Amino acid sequence: MSALGAIGGVALILVVLWDAFEAIVLPRRVTRRLRLARVFYRSTWIPWSAVARGMRRGNRREAFLSFYGPLSLIMLISIWALGLVLGFAILQWGLHASMKAPEGTATFLTYLYMSGTSLFTLGLGDVIPQTGLARTLTVAEAGTGFAFLAMVMGYLPVLYQSFSRREVSISLLDTRAGSPPTAAELLRRHGEGQALADLPQFLREWERWSAELLESHLSFPVLAYYRSQHNNQSWLAALTTILDASALIIVGVEGAPRRHAHLAFAMARHAVADLALMFRDGPRRPAHERLPSEDLSRLRQTLVAVGVKLRDGEAADRRLAALRDMYEPYIDSLAEYLCMELPPWIVAGDAADYWQRTAWGRIARSAPPPGVQPYTDDHF
Numbered sequence: 001m002s003a004l005g006a007i008g009g010v011a012l013i014l015v016v017l018w019d020a021f022e023a024i025v026l027p028r029r030v031t032r033r034l035r036l037a038r039v040f041y042r043s044t045w046i047p048w049s050a051v052a053r054g055m056r057r058g059n060r061r062e063a064f065l066s067f068y069g070p071l072s073l074i075m076l077i078s079i080w081a082l083g084l085v086l087g088f089a090i091l092q093w094g095l096h097a098s099m100k101a102p103e104g105t106a107t108f109l110t111y112l113y114m115s116g117t118s119l120f121t122l123g124l125g126d127v128i129p130q131t132g133l134a135r136t137l138t139v140a141e142a143g144t145g146f147a148f149l150a151m152v153m154g155y156l157p158v159l160y161q162s163f164s165r166r167e168v169s170i171s172l173l174d175t176r177a178g179s180p181p182t183a184a185e186l187l188r189r190h191g192e193g194q195a196l197a198d199l200p201q202f203l204r205e206w207e208r209w210s211a212e213l214l215e216s217h218l219s220f221p222v223l224a225y226y227r228s229q230h231n232n233q234s235w236l237a238a239l240t241t242i243l244d245a246s247a248l249i250i251v252g253v254e255g256a257p258r259r260h261a262h263l264a265f266a267m268a269r270h271a272v273a274d275l276a277l278m279f280r281d282g283p284r285r286p287a288h289e290r291l292p293s294e295d296l297s298r299l300r301q302t303l304v305a306v307g308v309k310l311r312d313g314e315a316a317d318r319r320l321a322a323l324r325d326m327y328e329p330y331i332d333s334l335a336e337y338l339c340m341e342l343p344p345w346i347v348a349g350d351a352a353d354y355w356q357r358t359a360w361g362r363i364a365r366s367a368p369p370p371g372v373q374p375y376t377d378d379h380f
Contacts, residue, residue, distance in 0.1 A: 002095070007094075009091030012083055013088065020148065022037075024151050040079060041072065044072060045072075072225065080148070084141075089114070092111045092114070097133050100128040114129075121146055158220075165216075170233055180233070180343040182241060182345060182346055188306050191306040192306040200257045203242075206264055206268070210242065211267050211271075231341075236334055236340045239331070240342055247323040250265060251316050252311030253310055302346060
């Protein structure tokens, strides 16, 4: 039993250290199914999301879902730490490492306590290793604990920097594509402001954003569970909007840069396909048609009203349908798994952007304070 315990302790230590190494030091390359972190996220996200699906859509549900990302990260780090403490305790107990304890005889709880104080380098001194083997294991665990804490402390800033960069671009999309962001609104606002010439730079920036999103979320999958500030915003909604807008430009928007749209579309499609593969969630046919024929007709009319002409006809419709088939099954799969809402192609009615709203409603357009000019769309 002692030998089996020692072997089990070594195995547990190696499993935890290798999993932490793969998640923190060697990210992105690891694709094995059987990983401690992967098992943890699959086993905790499924019940968490099941509870969320039973809640009515709205602020309460989004707040509940937003807790999962940060909490899961804390829980995973805690599981790694507890695994190391338990592994070293089992190893010392299995090897009969002699310990001098205040109560006299060292029990397994004594070894567990000694392991915890060693891993977190507390150095309390009430339990003292007596033999060379016990001292060696204590020093080894203290060094392991120091290295583990250093890795975690270096991991968190990188993680939150990636999250911050992602959210900055999502916030910038609000004034360019509306709330929620839509391809129709993105093209309409560029056409209305005579700014189609700005689209090449815009698409280049979002091509790079898609590449950064792919790299950061494959390296640190926990970022996919981090939610954006507002209900209608998410990294998946932003990525979908870029794919939708790029598809329309590829089909044919007069004055819009097709080559830049091709490049942005390719990178964004690469991102959604690889991220769906990461979650082991294959492509699936959308349960609802995102762009029925009547919405496509209304989209064309909306763009024509601001001088933007989208190619029409049967060939153009087939081309658009073929482009949509390349990414919509993946974004629908991700939306279902992550409990995120996909943006429409075109919004119904006059929806205010988030920058136009306050906690008390939409920005007032009349009766300003004395000396203040009333707000109009011309100010924007």
